[in-house]
Amino acid sequence: MQADTRADVFGDIFVVFLGLGTLVGIVVVAYTLYNAYKYRDTDQPKDDSLPTLGELPTGGKGGKKLFLSFGISAIIVISLVIWTYGMLLYVEDPQDEFEQDPIEVDITGEGFAWHFEYENGVEATNTLNVPADRPVAIEVTSGDVWHTFGIADLRVKADAIPGEYDETWFMAEEAGAQHEIKCYELCGDFHSNMVGTVQVMEQDEFDTWLDDQLTLEVTLEDENEEPVTDGYELQLVHQNNDEYEADLEYTYTADDFENGTITIDEIEQGGTYDLTITSDDDSFDTIEESVDITSPSSETYTIETSGTEDTNDETDETDETNSETNDDGGEN
Template identity: 80%
Template sequence: MQADTRADVFGDIFVVFLGLGTLVGVVVVAYTLYNAYKYRDTDQPKDDSLPTLGELPTGGKGGKKLFLSFGISAIVVISLVIWTYGMLLYVEDPQDEFEQDPIEVDVEGNGFAWHFEYENGVEATNTLNVPADQPVAIEVTSGDVWHTFGISDLRVKADAIPGEYDETWFMAEEAGAEHEIKCYELCGDFHSNMVGTVNVMEQDEFETWLDDQLTLDITIETEEGEAVTNVTDEDVQVELVHQNNDEYDADLEYTRDASDFEDGSVTIDEIEQGGEYELTITFEDDEFETIEDTIGITSPAGETYTIGDTAEDSDDDANGNDNETDDEADDANNDGGEN
């Protein structure tokens, strides 16, 4: 059995309160109208046993009716409070009811925008993609001032306070639907523009989208800006390593060689975790200078690198510069000696 969504829970509470309130209202109004009709003023002589104005009743069943009405009311109210409290406890922590593990997303309000980070390091701004019929656990905070993250359609609201973290969850049922995200805390001049969108996808579509976010395209080109189409002749080696590789169970290290290139480009698309990566591109026999770079991969990324002088030419240039510097120093010393 699929766990209820937050909207289901609050919808059930609303229906119960509305139904019970309507029932009580109908009973009270009907009983009032009945007594108004029963004890209406007529021309018939009044019963001498009835109390007159200002006289307290001395007997009858009025007391029993009063206590009975109070008893029924107490039972109804207490039962309603207990049931509602139980439903709200489910809203606060429904983990045991979930058939699937929740998707965890960190939410940060900053710069009048909503920033999202998924478990695998994928990041997005103002657009939150989620799968249908799967719980989403969010942890909300702020990077600047007080905000309130809210999705009214899904009955979600959480305070975003700098230095604090508010946890909540939601579940969207209809794939293809879009829900508006708003800030419900007056946070500054652009408060009304602090909006976003929840896109609900099919499970397979969401998993494909999440995997496609962690890809890196690498292109090697000449100084003239042309792709190196004969890179396979250069015997190139590409190595991509996560900066914090030791912190993960999986080995976040990926390699490519010349056979993987096509028209000077290569794609690394099996990246499992986003974050900072160290990229190293080396060429056989040091034909070209080794390329080293640090790349942040939290969404589809592409990098282009230019190969120019060979490593040997660069060393010669460096040596030539050193010799030129030495000659200039000797000239300066000679001039000093002449003075």
């Protein structure tokens, strides 16, 4: 059975408290009205067994009723406290109840915006995409001042404090629904603008979206902005490759390019990559760059071939020779 969402848990607690409160209220009010009517002031002679005004009751059946009412009340209250405490423990750490591993997202409140980072390194701002019917574990912090991350519809709230990390979770049930993210801590001039959106997707749609974020398009062109189609190799290596089980190193030759352009969509982990483009025959200098791959991106690199450099060198040598010849002629 699928674990309850936070909204379900708090909804159940509310319904139980409302039901018990209503039941107790009805019993108390009904019993009060009953006794008010039973012992109303009439002209009929009073029962000698009833205490008169100012006289203390002597016990008997009245004492048994009082003990019974206190006993029932104690059982109800203690049972309610234990049940509620158990439900709140589930809200705090329901890991054993999950059928699927949670989606983990790091959240940072900074610059009156919400920044999200998924497990695979994908980053987004102010839009949190999540799959339906799957728990989402979040770790919240702040990069500047104190904020509070909250999704009212999903009963989620977590403090975002610089240097501290607040962990909680939620689960959205309806695919296609949107929920508003707000800051619930007065944080500055643009506090009211610090909003975002939770976009709930089907699991397959979410997986596709997450994979599509880690794409890099690379275009190679010459000085005339014409595509370069052969004679090179491109290598991508994650700067923190040693920290992951998978080997985050990718190599492509000119044959993998189409008219000087390649779209790399097999990247498993986002982050900063070292990009190296080398010549097969040393016809151009090696290109070395750092590329952040946390969302779809595109890079264009201009290759200056050695032939152009040689032509320039020959032109420079010719100019130097002519200059020397002119100088000699002047001396003669």
